[in-house]
Amino acid sequence: MDSATGSGYWYGPDGPLGTPTAVLHALRDYRSAEVATRRSTRDSMGMGxxxxxxxxxxxxxxxxxxxxxxxxxxxxxxxxxxxxxxxxxxxxxxxxxxxxxxxxxxxxxxxxxTAVTDAEVRATLGAMHGRMLSVAEQLSAEESRIIVGFLRRMAEALEQRPEDHPQP
The missing domain is CATH 1.10.10.10 (Winged helix-like DNA-binding domain superfamily/Winged helix DNA-binding domain)
Incomplete structure (x- = not known):
């Protein structure tokens, strides 16, 4: 599904996505790519x-x-x-x-x-981290500040337990 045009099951009716929903879809797409990369890394290193x-x-x-x-x-x-x-x-x-x-x-x-482990992890993950750093380096200082603030607030939202916010 194209995350820019489909709502999926979670965010409301089908149709064009509003900005907050598009952001959540982009986060989901990022998370899916990260999970796939971790799986590939684990497989290549033969570990869980x-x-x-x-x-x-x-x-x-x-x-x-x-x-x-x-x-x-x-x-x-x-x-x-x-x-x-x-x-x-x-x-x-x-x-x-x-x-x-x-x-x-x-x-x-x-x-x-071991030193072998450090070298293996660097060889396995180094190129990926380099590509990610390259993307982050393209951000302006203001964009970086906004994104870091947003991601920290998202992490806080995920870390909150349901009992922290009782339903009415």
Whole structure:
């Protein structure tokens, strides 16, 4: 369906879309493209969504000098400790991460992505991120300010629970 001409099932009767509805359709189209790209990335790396999310988090943490333990991964990913153990076992087995002793707490471990993982993620996602950055660099400062504000408000709207806004 052409998002500029069809309303879909969610936004009202068929016919020309108003500006707010066109924006929501564009967001849906973006999200669909992002989901397809993530699926392709996961497939090319031979891993699941949670594995890729864990690697992304571990790489960001490593870049900022943060140490990540299994409990941190459980909390960030919203999975049980048993699932986290299985996840780490898979990532260790595939050569994407290492378990290392915590430098200041002998009882703890930290999970560290390997250099191969960093290179693989950069090779797999680098071109896509470059294309996205190129699009963003074409925006004026005012356009950027408006878009960032809009996306932050949309994120807040999605994060609100139904009980935050009782129906009349």
């Amino acid at each position: 969504e949670t594995d890729l999310l864990a690697l992304r988090y571990l790489l960001r943490a490593q870049a900022s000098g943060e140490r990540v333990g299994p409990k941190d991964l459980s909390r960030i990913l919203g999975i049980t400790t048993a699932s986290t153990t299985s996840l780490i076992d898979r990532l260790v087995g595939s050569g994407h991460v290492r378990r290392e002793p915590h430098p200041t707490d002998r009882r703890s471990l930290v999970i560290v992505p």
